[in-house]
Amino acid sequence: MSNINTERLSITSVELIHAYNSAGECEFILDEVQNATVSNTEEKVNITGKGGRVLGSLKKNKAVKVTGSNGLVCGGMMAAQTGGEVTRSEDMIVRATEILTVSGNSAALTWAPVDTDSVKVYIKNDDGTLGKALQPAAADTPTTDEYKLSDQTITVAENSNITELVCFYDREVSAAKVSSASDSYSKTLRVYMDCLASDPCGDLYRVQFVFPTADFTGNFDLAIGENPAVHSFEFESVAGGCGGRANLWDFIIFVDGE
Numbered sequence: 001m002s003n004i005n006t007e008r009l010s011i012t013s014v015e016l017i018h019a020y021n022s023a024g025e026c027e028f029i030l031d032e033v034q035n036a037t038v039s040n041t042e043e044k045v046n047i048t049g050k051g052g053r054v055l056g057s058l059k060k061n062k063a064v065k066v067t068g069s070n071g072l073v074c075g076g077m078m079a080a081q082t083g084g085e086v087t088r089s090e091d092m093i094v095r096a097t098e099i100l101t102v103s104g105n106s107a108a109l110t111w112a113p114v115d116t117d118s119v120k121v122y123i124k125n126d127d128g129t130l131g132k133a134l135q136p137a138a139a140d141t142p143t144t145d146e147y148k149l150s151d152q153t154i155t156v157a158e159n160s161n162i163t164e165l166v167c168f169y170d171r172e173v174s175a176a177k178v179s180s181a182s183d184s185y186s187k188t189l190r191v192y193m194d195c196l197a198s199d200p201c202g203d204l205y206r207v208q209f210v211f212p213t214a215d216f217t218g219n220f221d222l223a224i225g226e227n228p229a230v231h232s233f234e235f236e237s238v239a240g241g242c243g244g245r246a247n248l249w250d251f252i253i254f255v256d257g258e
Helices: 075-082
Strands: 010-020 026-030 032-049 054-070 088-102 106-108 120-123 130-134 146-150 153-156 164-178 188-197 204-216 231-237 250-254
Touching: 010 054, 010 075, 026 075, 026 153, 054 204, 075 088, 075 164, 075 231, 088 106, 130 164, 153 164
Parallel strands: 130 146
Antiparallel strands: 010 026, 010 188, 032 054, 054 231, 088 164, 106 153, 120 130, 120 164, 146 153, 188 204, 204 231, 204 250
């Protein structure tokens, strides 16, 4: 075994954060970690004597909190934060919005609606606002303020002078989904954080933080705007192992190949 330097290490980057459930199944992997902070805290209560002299101290409530952010949004971690699961389906329903140009007196939807009841058609005003709602026509030929839907083709009344339509409808897609149910809460997982480190002599090391019981918080923000969204995370390492000493974390230093 090589002489592992434990005294003068510089942790240079976080390579991976990966989390597992109680069955050992991987819940998510973060491989674009921008930053991560491990905060170790404890409370100290002074024991005082005559005149307020400090005779000793009582230490308690040791706690560990890890916060950070990933440069990419991770569905598996979102499921851990919301208490949900990543589900996949070939026929998931989403809401479509389309602005259609009317040629003659008809326009075509890009996708097939799930059902006609989900289709809502509006006239688009010249100033870009949403105009009057058109009603489904009972007859084959629509009249003023009506439309006729046949497959994916919308037909309006002849000589209606409508140039653009705004349409909303449900369509089926092949998709993955994470749901945040009101009665489901964030998960507790086993988390590993893999880092790279070096010492002043240029020797390289691998560092792995192990958090046996990481209780994720359900509080997180996804700021979506001018810049790509960053996925923030936070969890507390809690005592409560299934046996042995209830470590809040382990800090393991090793060299590849040994």
